[in-house]
Amino acid sequence: MSAFLSGVLKITLITDLTIGLVWLLSLCLRGGSGYRWRKMVWLFLGLRLLIPATISFAEISGQLPLIRVELNGPVNNRQVDSAAAIANGLKEQEEAGAVPDSGEGAGSPQDSMAAGEEADPEIPAAAEKGERLKADLETGLPESGMFKSRLPLSVLLVCFWLAGILAAARFHISQYLHTRKCLLETARPCRDKETECLAEKLFREYGINRTLPLLISDTVDTPMVTGYIKPVLLLDEASCRAPEREAMLRHELCHYKYGDLWYKLLMVAVCDLYWFNPVLRFMKRMAFCDVECVCDSRATRKMGPEEKKRYAYMLVTRTRGKSTAYSARFSAGRKTMKERLDNLFTDKKNKTGYAAALVLLAAVSVFSMSLVFAGRDGSGGTSGAGEEMAAGEEKGGKGNDGEEEPAVKPVKTFRVDSVADLYLEEPFQPELYYTTNRVTLDNHFYIDEDKVLWGYGRNSFGQLGIGKKDTDDTYYGEPVRIAEHVVSVDQSVNGYFTIYLTEDGNLYGMGSNLMGVLRKPLDGEQVLYDYSRYVPVLEPTLLMEQVAFARAGMYSIVALKEDGSVWWWGEYKALSATAYGSPNSDGYWAYEEWPENPRKMMYTSPRLMLEDCIYATTGNWTGAAITRDGELYTWGFNIWGQCGTPVTADDYVRTPQKVLGNVKMVWPERMAFRDSRTAIPEFASYNTSYNDNLFVQLKDGTLLACGLDLGTKTKTIELDGDMLQPVTKNYSDSFVPIAVCSLTDADIRSILAQCEKGSTVEEAEQILEEHQLFWLECFEEGGRYPLYLEVEEGRYYLYIDDNGRVTHFSDQEDV
Structure with a gap:
């Protein structure tokens, strides 16, 4: 909310600056x-002002020098929530490392804490810093209870x-309705034939297809056009017989043809929207004057000097009262009338104003992209600092004693x-997150610029949707055209x-109907250990609408x-579990919904998880969603606390749980919206995947x-395979x-070069793992190069x- 107010303030300041510059420019041009x-x-x-929100031009403004405006505003709850999340998380680690928690993983005999194990010395300091940050943000409030119940100032x-x-x-709405009612109460159709014929002639001349009703009203003293949906042209009796009748009609019809009523309404709406800004009223006054001057110029475009004199005399004699936003009439003050008469007899108008206006708007646009607000803006941090935070750089601050303090270090x-x-x-934009x-390993799907979906690779499960299923040896090297008007595509990590x-909100699927994931009925006879035996869906099938x-x-x-x-x-199931020694261990292959199944979480048809959300996603074993209020809910596999909820005897969080507030984005297991590769790899690469x-x-x-690997709590689990293997991790x-x-x-x-200086294989492995470069053992031809890396588009061999x-590394296989 505070960020929104900061955006409104930015718009207001830039608009006021623009209005002032336009006014000064007008004085210069005279x-x-x-x-x-x-x-x-x-x-x-x-x-622009009708949209009270800032528009992001991050790629452009990132290259401009920033003009910072310091704001010392009230603390926002979001800041305290962020600090609390950091402080509580780090404090929990400190306590867990110092005192064994006998209640951890209650109900699981394999859960244990590494008593006596030393915690990271930086974690207590980080936790202390987080607590201090939280306390600093709450400074100035009488008591925490009042802080929690008080509405933020921004709200x-x-x-x-x-x-x-x-x-x-x-x-203004009431004023308009009352004015229109008064004007039309005594109105009657015009019976003057000459006036009607003249009006028809002018309608044709100005290309007005819709005929305006001509009405005579005793409550008007000058001609005027009024009404937005059903406009009418009102005349008084004297105007029908006046010699300047044609000039008056031309003026009013110019107002109607060029939409001046809507233009004036726009100015009133903007002033109402920014009622606190008096500069906009100055803009409205100038805009109303400009409307009349431009209308005069258009009405007298084909007139000679004598005709213009008569038109000017008509303006002076017929103009009275103030103009309103609800009608176009002959009205102006003395200063406005002087401007209109000067404009009327300025025959040759140069184009300097247009050129100056373009330069001015361009300069203001550049200035607006360079303007940022710093300080406590309610967004939880200093604007413009996100890039450093995203890159993991540490940002310090000053404590109460004025001395520089270290920032909370990333764990x-x-x-x-x-x-x-x-x-x-970037601000939250759902279209940015489409895949x-x-x-x-089996397929590559991509959407081209025309929103056509293409795919190639294997089709052993029918996942290409081409009407048939092929053997594992069949490989489609040429892209297959699958569908049009597609905005996002995704595939099971194993290609199932x-x-x-599509653009119209239809979700389609094809491939293996695992546990009914493609909305086809399940038959227990077909649910076997071999996934290829599931009844495939060979062509795109509609799964869900809207x-x-x-x-x-x-x-x-x-x-x-x-x-x-x-x-x-579908289902969440993993090869790891707290324990396999239960009588229900066969639940891994169950094909019927079983809410208490200890081995997996499964629904064979769509299950409503949450409502009022703006984003939802899933990894292999964990799901998450963000509500409109920024609250994060999670569900799924939680054996390592990856749902953000306490680890229990049940390995799954089966009902969505709220775990955090003020959340912009969430990524289960891998921080990415789409793959960076542009070709099917030879081997799987897990350098950026963190499944837990x-x-x-x-x-x-x-x-x-x-x-996993983020705290000091420990847990022992069992891994499924040829034998049950216990493993303990933090x-x-x-x-x-x-x-x-x-x-x-x-x-x-550069990292690989560190392995070339006579490192042993074990030392090379350690260097690579420290930099999160995971390797594959490929003992080909006697083990010439046991370490094989596939990173992004690169492929490397350590010999x-x-x-x-290690003797050397190469991105090409030595022959």
């Missing part, structure tokens, strides 16, 4: 350029602003394909099924409908995460601060000698 250019400037400003200001808008709008830095493609600095490029969303957004997990689908409801179906973590960006730009079931980074090809080569030491 009417020699006419008034049409100025009327166009007011029209541009009025239309009160918005309410006050809306009340002013309603009051001003009510006044961990996670690697992503591209920081820029996360849109961390337009999806690459798995594909979904895509869908705004959709994502595919490994075995599931989540869909956000246009009405804000979130639907999830959930990532969040708050509205203030803070990046948080929960789950985790955090609350959110902690993180940073993100991406590696370029040059960065990767070893007979002594087991």
Whole structure:
């Protein structure tokens, strides 16, 4: 809310500056350029002001020098929530590392805490900093209870602003209805044939297809056009017999033809919307004057000097009273009349005004993109600092004693394909988050500029939707045209099924009907261990209508409908579990819905999870959604606290739980909206996938995460395979601060170069893992190069000698 108010303030300041510059420019030109250019400037400003929100030009403004305006405003709840999330998360880690928690993972005999294990020395300091930050943000409030119950000042200001808008709008609407009623009460059709014939002639001359009703009214003393939906031309009896009758009709019809009534209404609406800004009333007064001057010029365009003199005499004698926004009439003050007469007899008007206006608007646009607001703006941080936070740089501040204090350090830095493609600095825009490029080990799907969906690769599950299923050996190398008008596409990570969303909100799917994920009936006879034995859906099948957004997990689908409801179906299941020694361990292969199934979470048809949401997504095993109020809800696999809720004996969060507020974006398992690859890889790459973590960006730009390897809590689980293997790892079931980074090809080569100095294979592995470069063992031809990397579009080989030491690396296979 505070960010919105800051945007309104920015718009107001820029508009006031523009109005002042236009006024000064008018003084310099002294009417020699006419008034049409100025009327166009007011029209541009009025239309822009109707949208009281800032428009982002991040790619352009990022290259401009910033003009900072310091604002010392009230604290926003979002700031305290962000600080609390950081402080509580880090404090939880400190406590967990110091004192064994006997209640952790209640009900699970395998849960244990590493008593006596030393915690990271930086974590207590970070937690202390987070607590201090939270306390500083609450400074000035009498007590925490009052702070929680008091409405933020930004909300009160918005309410006050809306009340002013309603009051001003009510006044002007009532005034218009009363004025129109009074004018039309005594109105009657015009019976003067000469006046009617003259009006018909002028209608044809001005190209007015819609005939205006001519009415005689005793309540008007000059001709006027009034009405927006059903306009009428009102005349008094004297005007029908006046010698300047034609000039008056020309003037009024020019007003009607060029929409001057709507133009004046726009100025009134803008003044009502920004009722607190007196400068806009000055703009409205100039705009009303410009309307009359431009109308005079158009009405006298074909007149000679003598005719213009008679027209000017008519203006002087017939003009009286003040102009209103609800009619076009002969009205003006003394100063306005002088301007109109000067304009009337200025025959040659140069184009300087248009050129100056264009230069002026361009300069103001550049200035507006360079203007930012710093300080406590209610968004939880300093504007313009998001880039550093996104890159993981530490930002310090000053404590109460005025000394520089270290910032809260990220607990961990996670690697992503591209920081820029996360849109961390962009406002929330759902269209940015569509998946337009999806690459798995089996397929590559992409949407071209014409919104045509193409795909190629294997079709062993019918996932290409070409009407048939092929063997694993069949490979389609040429892209297949699948559908038109597509905005987003996604595929199960193992290539089991594909979904895509069209512009009209229809969600389609094709491939393997795993547990009914493609909305086809299930038959227990066909649900076998071999996924290829499921009845395939060989052509695109409609799954759901009125869908705004959709994502595919490994075995599931989540869909956000246009009405804000979130639907999830399919299954979440993992090879790891708290324990397998239960009598229900066979639940892994169950094909019927079983709410208490300890091995997985499954619905064979769409299940309503939440309502009133603006975003929903899913990973392989965890789902998440954001409500319109910025609240984050999660569900799914929670064995490492990756749902952001306490770990319990149940490995799954089966009902969506609220875990955080003031959230802008969420990523389960991998921070990406689309794949960076443009071709199907030879081997799977997991450099930017973290299957047991959930990532969040708050509205203030803070990046948080929960789950595996983020805290000091520990848990022992079992892994399924040839044998049951226990494994103990650290985790955090609350959110902690993180940073993100991406590696370029040059960065990767630099890291690989560190392995060339006679490193052993083990040492090389450690160097790569420290930089989150995961490797694959490919013991081909006697193990010449056991380390094989596939990163982004690059492929690298590390070669070893007979002594087991690395000799060199190459991006090409040595022959």
